[in-house]
Ligand SMILES: NC(=O)NC(NC(N)=O)C(=O)[O-]
């Protein structure tokens with residue numbers, strides 16, 4: 279793991295100008311809290327030599343008034359005097375749109391011993407994330423109805439440090455019940471999420487393509503997306519030969535979840551994603567494949583669907599871009615997730631796909647559990663909880679690995695803000711642009727830090743530093 283010595287880069291400060299609590303009604307209404315700015319000023323200017331806007335990186339100033347961006351001025355145009363308001367000068371630090379994490383499990387209500395809104399959103403803020411869309415499972419009960427969504431909203435209210443929205447769950451029980459799905463969407467779910475394999479959570483069973491087809495037809499009316507965990511178990515290919523099943527070895531786990539699981543699911547999804555084409559029965563709906571790990575056939579299939587006009591996008595996660603199977607030590611179940619982290623060659627192909635635009639965006643898939651479920655003493659990959667705890671570190675991980683591939687600040691903003699905002703239907707977020715919410719992250723791209731015991735980690739279970747030394751680990 280030594281080459282994983284992540285000298286990750288620190289976040290200077292987070293300027294989440296707002297701590298809105300929002301959710302949508304039929305015609306997207308934003309529910310806001312008024313006590314949300316980190317600054318006491320109502321009107322201020324943020325100055326930096328590196329402001330990342332949709333039109334490129336500029337040296338200049340962003341004017342914020344009543345939590346909205348009201349003007350953006352290039353340095354050469356302000357002639358040394360900004361008008362009224364407080365001025366906060368960040369020098370050379372990067373001023374970027376706040377990250378929008380469309381895939382995190384905060385496990386609240388019901389499993390707050392795993393994470394919870396207070397610790398999860400605080401860690402998000404410390405990591406530069408200003409908006410987080412919470413997954414409908416791992417909390418209890420799962421968020422599969424208007425009533426269970428209400429429980430989540432109640433749990434979140436007054437307990438969050440960043441903006442939070444919610445996905446609802448598409449499960450067999452509600453998939454053919456249009457009234458129930460419509461009630462869930464009308465109550466504020468920004469879209470739906472389903473699994474094509476067991477989710478590990480009893481009250482969140484998996485769906486098949488008929489359920490997904492039904493879900494898309496309802497979502498079309500609301501113009502909202504369906505997010506899918508795309509793996510279908512292929513028994514014949516995950517069979518372990520005698521002598522090949524040391525459960526402490528990562529390679530054993532990897533064999534149980536080959537790329538063919540992702541490929542089979544995506545192939546199946548494409549039989550229904552064609553409904554989302556212009557003129558199709560589910561035009562207006564959108565299909566989003568979460569946490570893609572297989573950069574082979576699965577990716578080719580998705581490319582094909584896009585070129586056919588299907589409304590489809592795909593995300594991958596920092597752990598697939600930072601780590602590779604070869605590096606994962608026996609028993610180190612911190613790295614267990616599904617689909618699994620694959621070999622180094624696959625990791626390279628994921629980077630290529632991201633840089634070439636075949637992968638649309640990034641998300642954390644922060645999926646922590648109580649540490650005992652990770653079975654650290656036993657180190658059994660086959661029995662341990664699958665899920666990686668990473669929320670606070672996704673920006674430094676993406677940047678410190680991405681810079682080796684020539685990633686630009688504009689690309690970071692695209693993958694972490696602009697496209698996630700679009701997926702979640704957040705028209706006034708995702709970019710430093712006039713009229714948008716002043717959701718802004720400020721960070722120092724050239725300062726290195728080690729993830730050791732001196733670093734404040736706000737996550738409930740900072741398993742990232744469980745083993746020391748070495749003191750670095752990110753997950
Ligand atoms: N129940 C889960 O949170 N599962 C998650 N687990 C992972 N990714 O290992 C996921 O997103 O599939």
Ligand SMILES: [Zn+2]
Nearest residue numbers: 507568569616
């Ligand atoms: Zn998943």
Ligand SMILES: [Zn+2]
Nearest residue numbers: 383413643645
């Ligand atoms: Zn997940």
